[in-house]
Every structure is written in C-alpha cells, then in structure tokens.
Amino acid sequence: MNLRKIILSILGVLLIIAAIYAAGLIVKSKKVPKARPNKVVKTVFVDTVQNGVVPIIVSANGNLVAKQRMELFAEVQGVFRRGNKLFKTGQEYRAGERLIGIDASEYYASVQSAKSNLYNLITSIMPDLRLDYPDVFPKWEGYLRSFDINKSTPPLPEMTSEKEQFFISGRGILTNYYNVKNLEQRLSKYTITAPYSGVLTEALVTEGTLVRSGQKLGEFINTGVYELEVAVSKIHGELLKVGKAVELINLDRTKTYTGKVARINGRVDQASQTITAFIEVIDDELKEGMYMEANLNAKEETDAIEIDRGLLLESQQIFVVRDSILDVIDVRPVFFSDKKVVLKNVPDGITIVEKPVVGAYAGMLVKVFDEKGTTEQTKAIE
Known part of the structure; x- marks a missing residue:
C-alpha cells in the first residue's frame, strides 16, 4: 500500500514537470510580429x-520731445498776478501773449522816478547848449520833445564831437541814462511773454503766490515741431545724412508719420558704441512723450x-x-x-x-x- 502511494506521487511529479516543459516549448515556439513604425514626412x-535689391532699414525707437522748450524761472521777487488766462497745465498761449505777470507797482514807481530825473537833468543843460553849442541844440531839443515818461526811454542823440561828448558826460547825463535803461530792463522781467505759440506743460505757481527770485514757475513748449532722439549703431552712422526722410510708426502701429534727420551727434557713446540722431517731425496729432519707432533707410544691398x-x-x-x-x-x-x-x-x-x-x-x-x-x-x- 505504501509502495503504491510512492509510485503515484512520483507519477504526479513527473506529469507536472512534463506540463511545465510543454508550456515552455509552446511559449518559445510562438512568434510575435514586430510592429512596423509609420514613417512621418513633414x-x-x-x-x-x-x-x-533689398533696402537696409535700421530700426530705432524713442519718445517725442518738443523741439522748442522754455523753462520759466523768476528773476525778480513779487506776488504772482492773474492774467487774461489761468496759469494752468494744458493752457494754450499765442506768441506774444503774457504767460506770467508779477506785481511790479513799487518797482515801477522807482523806474518812473529815475526817468523823471533824467528828463529834468537834460532840461537843465538846454540853456547852456543854446549858448555854447548852438549847432547841437536842435537835436537835443527834439529829444526832449520825443521823451515820453510812460514809454521806454529813447536812445540819446548821437554825439558828433568830443566837446559835446565831454559836456554831456560831465553833467552826468550818460550815467543817468544807462541807470534808467538798467531799471527798465529789470522791470521787463516782471512780465514773461510767450516767444511762440504753444502750451503750458507744467505750472508750479498759482495766482497770489509770492514768487522769489530764482524760483521755477513752469514749463512752456511749442506744440508744432517735435524731435525723436534715437541711438544708431556706429556701423550705420556714416550712412545717415541730415535731411534724409525717415518713417515713424506709433506704438499701436496704426499710423505712420514722415520725419527727417535734423541733427547727428558727432560723438560715439563709449558705453554702447552708438551715435545719437535727432529726427524732426511735424504733425498736429503728435504729443510730447509719445513712443515712436523710426525706420531709417540706411542703404540698399x-x-x-x-x-x-x-x-x-x-x-x-x-x-x-x-x-x-x-x-x-x-x-x-x-x-x-x-x-x-x-x-x-x-x-x-x-x-x-x-x-x-x-x-x-x-x-x-x-x-x-x-x-x-x-x-x-x-x-x-x-
């Protein structure tokens, strides 16, 4: 009975080994087809x-700056007085209009006093001129007749001889005359007029402010002409010519403008090895500070x-x-x-x-x- 069990056990083991061996042969004999990759053609x-012919276009960019700009400073002291227009940012002025007026009542009175002294001094020498220098008397008499104390002092008559010059100078007329002209010159500094039509871009004082000498009052620009400062590589510096047309494009790239090269700096920047060129452009739609891109036609290849x-x-x-x-x-x-x-x-x-x-x-x-x-x-x- 025990022998029979042993024989059956051995047969079972042999069957298992045979099954495993047969399975291995089956696995080895199976051929797996290799995948054929698709060839991609782009x-x-x-x-x-x-x-x-290809035009060589050098691109540069920058911000527009008014070609004519005036910083307003006070050279005298006084109270700022209101004019016909408010002194506010954005206010437009025509050429010759008053920008700034400083109260000059006290100083004006001293100028008028000096004019009166000059007039009286010339009047006092007229009898001596009639007797001693009758040939020059008419022109000095005509000067007194044209003298208006409420207007600018007219130039003294031209002195044609040394005797006349010594006589006039000895009476202190020349000294008084130039003193009056100096006062008048200073009086003109109480009023600042617009040298050209433009707009006020900065206003630092208001009506009633006490203005001190040397104080900055504002900034005034001409809105008719602008300049664009651009830096161009020194390689293309020799290709730029003053007066050459330049195309300008705004930041949104919606409109183009035509400018021209106005000036070229003769010095190369040592750090960037570039040359500064200034492009002038005129257009009513432009404003100071606008970002622009410039296309400079350097040459053709x-x-x-x-x-x-x-x-x-x-x-x-x-x-x-x-x-x-x-x-x-x-x-x-x-x-x-x-x-x-x-x-x-x-x-x-x-x-x-x-x-x-x-x-x-x-x-x-x-x-x-x-x-x-x-x-x-x-x-x-x-």
Whole structure:
C-alpha cells in the first residue's frame, strides 16, 4: 500500500514537470510580429529665390520731445498776478501773449522816478547848449520833445564831437541814462511773454503766490515741431545724412508719420558704441512723450534676399529642398535686424525653406506644401 502511494506521487511529479516543459516549448515556439513604425514626412513651406535689391532699414525707437522748450524761472521777487488766462497745465498761449505777470507797482514807481530825473537833468543843460553849442541844440531839443515818461526811454542823440561828448558826460547825463535803461530792463522781467505759440506743460505757481527770485514757475513748449532722439549703431552712422526722410510708426502701429534727420551727434557713446540722431517731425496729432519707432533707410544691398532670422543656422547655412530631400547651402549674411537677416550668395531659382521645421536635418525626407490648400502637416506611410 505504501509502495503504491510512492509510485503515484512520483507519477504526479513527473506529469507536472512534463506540463511545465510543454508550456515552455509552446511559449518559445510562438512568434510575435514586430510592429512596423509609420514613417512621418513633414510638410514644409518653400519659396523660390529671386535675388534683387533689398533696402537696409535700421530700426530705432524713442519718445517725442518738443523741439522748442522754455523753462520759466523768476528773476525778480513779487506776488504772482492773474492774467487774461489761468496759469494752468494744458493752457494754450499765442506768441506774444503774457504767460506770467508779477506785481511790479513799487518797482515801477522807482523806474518812473529815475526817468523823471533824467528828463529834468537834460532840461537843465538846454540853456547852456543854446549858448555854447548852438549847432547841437536842435537835436537835443527834439529829444526832449520825443521823451515820453510812460514809454521806454529813447536812445540819446548821437554825439558828433568830443566837446559835446565831454559836456554831456560831465553833467552826468550818460550815467543817468544807462541807470534808467538798467531799471527798465529789470522791470521787463516782471512780465514773461510767450516767444511762440504753444502750451503750458507744467505750472508750479498759482495766482497770489509770492514768487522769489530764482524760483521755477513752469514749463512752456511749442506744440508744432517735435524731435525723436534715437541711438544708431556706429556701423550705420556714416550712412545717415541730415535731411534724409525717415518713417515713424506709433506704438499701436496704426499710423505712420514722415520725419527727417535734423541733427547727428558727432560723438560715439563709449558705453554702447552708438551715435545719437535727432529726427524732426511735424504733425498736429503728435504729443510730447509719445513712443515712436523710426525706420531709417540706411542703404540698399544688391543681389540679396531677406529671410527670417530663425531660418539661418549657426553654421551660416540655410535649408533648401532638392527632390523632396532637405539639404543645406552656405550663405553670407550682410545685415541683421530684430526679426530679419539679409543674405548674399544664394543662387537664383533654388528652393529654400520659408518657415522653420522642427528637428530638420540634411537628408530629411519632406513634403512640399500644396498651394491648392493642403493643410496637413504630416503624412503616415505604410
């Protein structure tokens, strides 16, 4: 009985081993078909090269500044008086209008007193002139008749002889005359008039304010003419000419203006190696402080093409398409802008890649974009 159990146990073990071995053979004999990867052919946009004349446009930017600007400072002391217009920011004035008026009542009285003294002094010498210098008496008499104390003191008559000059100077008339003119000159500083039509861009005082000598009162600009200061690389400095037309574009890129190069700084900035140019522009819509972009036509490059900078490889090469295969050719870049590059040594009629291709390499199989409207970027091939 025990022998029988042993035999059955051995047979069971052998059957299990045989089953495992058979399963292993079955697994090894099974062939798993390998997956065939789909070959992806990328679609590329191309263009046929036609060399021509490419204008080299140097871009620069900056903010508009009024060409004529006047900072208003007080040279005398007094109370600020209201004029015909409020002294407020944004107030417009015509040429010759009073911008600022400072109370000069007390000083005006001293000027009138000095004028009166001069008039009396000249009157006192008239009898001596009639007797001793009858030939010059008429012109001094005419001067007294034209003398108006409420107007600016007229120039003294021209002295034609040394005797006349010594006599007039000895009586202190010259000293008094120049003293009066000095007072009148200072009196004129109590009123500031607009030298040109414009607008007040800064007002630091109001009516009734006590103004002190040397105090800044405001700022006045001419709204007719503006300048744009731009920094241009010294490489293109020699290409700029005074009077050359320049296209200006506003920040929103909705409107263009035409300016001209007004001045070019003769010194190169040592830090940035740039030259400062000033572009003058006239337009009623412009305001000071507006951001503008200037496109300066520096020169023209012949037998060249212009492409996106992203298409130029670090090895100074670009991709071309030959029989649906990508290839590279050597080129010579002659000008770089922010987004474009001007190239030479590109043969006419060759097909170049117009837009960057991700993962592109020489020998890559590609499909040219169908101009009839194909929009597929890739295609699977069995």
